[in-house]
Amino acid sequence: MEQFLGWPLVRQVLGRDKLGRGAAAMSQRSRTLEPRTVQADRVVDSVCPFCAVGCAQKVFVKDEKVVQIEGSAASPISRGRLCPKGSASKQLVTSSSRVTKVRYRRPHGTEWEDLDRETALDMIADRVIATRKQFWQWEDEEGRRTRRTLGIASLGGAALDNEENYLMKKLYTAMGAIQIENQARI
Amino acid sequence: MPGLGTSFGRGGATTSLQDLQNADCILIEGSNMAEAHPVGFQWVMEAKRRGATIIHVDPRFTRTSAVSDLHVPIRAGSDIAFLGGLVNQVLSNDLDFREYVVAYTNAANIIDADYQGPDDLDGLFSGFDPETGQYDPISWRYEPPEEMNEEERQRDRELREEADAAGTGQDAKRSHQAARSESHGSGGAPVNWKGLRDETLQHPRCVFQILKRHFARYTPEMVEEVCGIRPEQLHQVAEALTSNSGRERTTAFAYAVGWTHHSTGAQMIRTASILQLLLGNIGRPGGGILALRGHASIQGSTDIPTLFNILPGYLPMPLADHHQSLDEWVRADEGKAGFWGNIRSYAVSLLKSYWGDAATPENDFCFDYLPRLTGDHSTYSTVKGQIEGKVKGYFLVGENPAVGSANGKMQRLGLANLDWLVVRDLQMIESADFWKNGPEIETGELVTEDIGTEVFFMPAANHVEKAGSFTQTQRMLQWRDQAVQPPDDCQSELEFYVDLGNRIREKLAGSTDEMDRPLLDLAWDYPVDEHGEPDAEAVLREINGTGPDGAPLSSYTELKADGSTSCGCWIYCGVFADGVNQARRRKPHWEQDQVASEWGWVWPANRRILYNRASAAPDGTPWSERKRYVWWDAEQGRWTGSDVPDFVVDRAPDHVPADGAKGPDAIGGQDPFVMQTDGKGWLFAPVGVADGPLPAHYEPPESPVHNPVYAQQNNPGRKQLSTPSNPINPSFSDVFPYVFTTYRLTEHHTTGAMSRTLPYLTELQPEPFCEVSPRLAAERGLEHGEWVTIVTARTAIEARVLVTERLRSLRLGEQWVEQVGLPYHWGVNGISKGDSPNDLVNVTMDPNVSIQDKVGTCDIRPGRRPRGPELTAYVEDYRRRAGVDLDNPTDGGTDT
DSSP, rough: OOHTTTSHHHHHHSSTTSHHHHSSGGOHHHHTTTHOOOOOOOOEEEOOSSSSOOEEEEEEEEEEEEEEEEEEETTTTTOOOOOHHHTHHHHHHHHHTTOSSSEOOOTTTTSOOOOOOHHHHHHHHHHHHHHHTTTTTETTSSEEEEEEEEEEEOOOOOSSSSHHHHHHHHHHHHEEEEEOGGGGGG | OOOHHHHBBBBSSOOSGGGGGGGGGEESOHHHHHHHHHTTTTTHHHHHHHTEEEEEEOOOOOOOHTSSSSSEHHHTTTTHHHHHHHHHHHHHHHHHHHHHHHBBBGGGGBBBBTTTOTTTTTOTTTTTEETTTTOOOOGGOOOSSOOOHHHHHHHHHHHHHHHHHTTSSHHHHHHHHTTTGGGGGBSOOSSSSSSOOOOTSOOOTTTHHHHHHHHTTOOHHHHHHHHOOOOOHHHHHHHHHHHOOSSSSOEEEEEEEHHHTTTTTTHHHHHHHHHHHHHTTTTTTTSSEOOSSSSTTHHHHHHHSSSSSSEGGGGGGBBTTTTTTTHHTTTTTTTTGGGGGHHHHHHHHEEEEEEEGGGGGGGGGGGGGGGBBBBBOHHHHHHHHHTTSSEEEEEEEEEEEESSSSSSSHHHHTTTTOOOEEEESSSSOOSSSSHHHHHHHHSSSSSSOOOOEEEEEEEBOTTTSSSEEEOOOEEEEEOOOOOOOOOTTOOOOOOOOHHHHHHHHHHHOOOGGGGGGHHHHOOOOOOOOOTSBHHHHHHHHHOOBBBTSBBOOOGGGOOOOSSOOSSSSSGGTTTTGGOOOOOGBBBOOGGGEEEEEEEEEEETTTTTSGGGGGOOOTTBBOSSTTOOOOOEEETTTEEESSSOOOOOOTTTOOOOOTTTGGGGGGTHHHHHTTTTEEEEESSSSSSTTTTTTSSOOOOOOSSSOOSSSSSOOOOOOOOOOOOOTTTOTTTTTTOOOOEEEEOOOOOOOOOOOTTOOOOOHHSSSOOOOOEEEHHHHHHHHHOTTSSEEEEEEOOEEEEEEEEEETTTOOEETEEEEOEEEEEEOOOOOSSSOOOOGGOOOEEOOOOOOBBBBOOOOEEEEEOOOOOTHHHHHHHHHHHHHHHHHSOOOOOOOOOO
16 A cells, blocks of 8 residues: 555645656655766866857766766856757767777778777878978979978868967978868868 | 958957847848857847847848848858948948048048959959959059158069069969968058048048949849849848947847858958948947857967968968068068067067077078978868879878868869878768778779778877867867876877877987978977876967066067067967966856956957957047947056957057057057058958959859859959869859758758767757758759759769758849758768768869858759769769860859
């Protein structure tokens, strides 16, 4: 009988919560539920990585994993709001389809291969040095000094940090590479 | 960006999202703000709640239109005609804010007697060279003073010499091709004298009168014929704008890539700038022009550019034919009025931050280490170079051109012709595995085993796995703290590039080859933590700059030209003022006033509204109590108010600079545009815009419409990319009778790598579609919800069709124009897959910025597209019927 009286429907009919949207719908389990955010070890301030409105985010971390991302109410721009993309950004950072290992495709290869990161980084440096030299140009066809290479190009930056763009442009410029571009052109 | 840069002196948005709430009227055009910037749009809704009138001008009725007071349907690509029609309404009815216009703009300036406009020259401006397709701007200049001083004579001589050289087509061509006008991101184009002014605005050659004559042909009837907008709607908009501008009221404009992505994009923004200057809305609360950028740090990647033609802080990359020494490099701008006149200090400080101790006065601070440009090295030229085998190594860093760039096939053909490709991304993007999944593999145009490109996919850290700053749409730097470590092989770009630099320098160590000096002398000492991650704050410190004692500087006014200061980006100087990361400030908005100056940091100098000197009348008092913002405090002898004054703080309103004053000293008390070399907002651009001192309507390179405004059909200065992989549909073709344009959806982000891979977002917006009007659906037999095929000379793609009155059939005089709307987010990878609309887009570019035109013509038919090699044959048949010749792939000279 006691068990019967505990059923939500009975509590709804007999109790004050006639619409079943409050106490009648609660259980011992739901009464003790806590949001993931409460259990987080720490909360880190961030900014949404999608469009350029720059909504402030709070990133909740537990056991060194991101467990939730929410809008930060303190921001004078976003006032805590996030759009569907910003609200999905926890899924962005924990995506199961994310590629986390270096992939290598050899010339004329038909499949990806594994490659150690150290080896890959070293191979890239070798290729930069070789291509830079191969396409090096001290002067243009009219004899004006150009001090550059036209063999190497780069595209990307609008999704990156200022500090990253700064180092990229600095290194490329020192390499003499000039075809450096990003989404701002596109 | 040059649209804003040449008009006002800086290329950034002039205002903030929050300040939109202070507007009495907001005009949104070239943007579906509610859809693409939904959280920013809350400030439009705040304004509306306070009684503002919201106007949306767009080809489609969208989520933005739905909550606006007025939706004005417009033909894609015809914005200059519409805005020009508004300028005409303002001028012919004397509805401009005259006091503002006289004092703060160049309306009173008298233009050279040689100037001729498109009314005189059948759609061209004076100075056009048909051989090169470029303008020599000498006749657009301010009338030279009768009695020149020595310096002015010198400048005049140089200008003439340059003009003579330009007569051979060489110099002007190079300068224009190098997207020179883009270097006006923070520093206007140089004029050689402040010029003669007639403040009665009556002189027939003063800018105001030229403007009146130029825009006179943009009548309501003309607007209707070009844009499909009824005269009563034009009048409604004009009434809303003019009644909400003036001393007591302000109107704000917001735009996005619906303006920038055109072969006349910079001039669309110029037209808006002219209108806002005439209405007196720049530099004032609730006014301004808000550029809505589409990527987290696209403003930042322009300020600290990964762009070919500029260095940090919009310093121009040197040109081989003009700049072979530090002196030559800075000469055109040095000493000119305003803060851009201090360019040498900014340039030397940058060289010091690049090459440190190696940069000395004796070696020109290593100026010679900078590579020089000889023309257009923008991304589309680079891709052409890849196809031609001239560019063999390529880094893709968080960008997916196989889906995101115009003419995807051309991109993929370029990728397939490299020696090596490094892709840094979070997901397996279409640009990384084009060699096995690309559409050309399906058609047989490319064969996997034949593609020699070596590909390194290097997994990237995401935004919570690294610390750093983004610069968002209102020029605000906001710092992100690191939350967790990146997994497995994932690395930040900071770590990757520091490591790459270290490896290259180690491998070249000991080299005596002069070509390696810039790498070996590079200041490249970035300590890393136990995870190998460099300290991003240390890099921000370098960007901010340091003084002789190594302490962070607090303002770019402290920068020196003698090598005693270093600064990685002069406009960001101050972001580390007092040794504090100012971008990391997060004081909640409820503890601050509405300007919220202690949240993040805004360039320049934490100014939230640019040119805010103009929020006060010429005498320094607020224009009105209602629009009080920054004003002159006579007692204190300083400018004061709610924001950091964008002015020399103690310069009195009645100050008149001494003769021969240079740089900031030459700014008069009534010159609010402190980055302009004459201190004024430019209604007429005497220099700095490649395709004319005033905007003129030209048709997109592919159009069903004969230009009703001028005999000149297309932008005469447009950049064409003539290559067999970029064929252009002939205009007025029955084979390609419809207009198409592309756009975004809330639920997806650009090429989809960050959204089509996420289940939540894919569920919300599961597959590609296009939108057409019921009239077009009936004409072509298209059924709502069924498959359709959309065809251009580039390729054909398929999508589901949404038949909806959201797309209006437009009547232009006797002609009906139908438009096809295409959200562009799709590609062949991810959870939600589909054909890429950008594969349909041709590459024809704006001459100022080398940005492509996203509007084109197409055919649309019921049913799915052919598969495999049959697709190639299908498109070839279209090309044959339309008369497109792959061996001569220009846009067919549609100029009439």
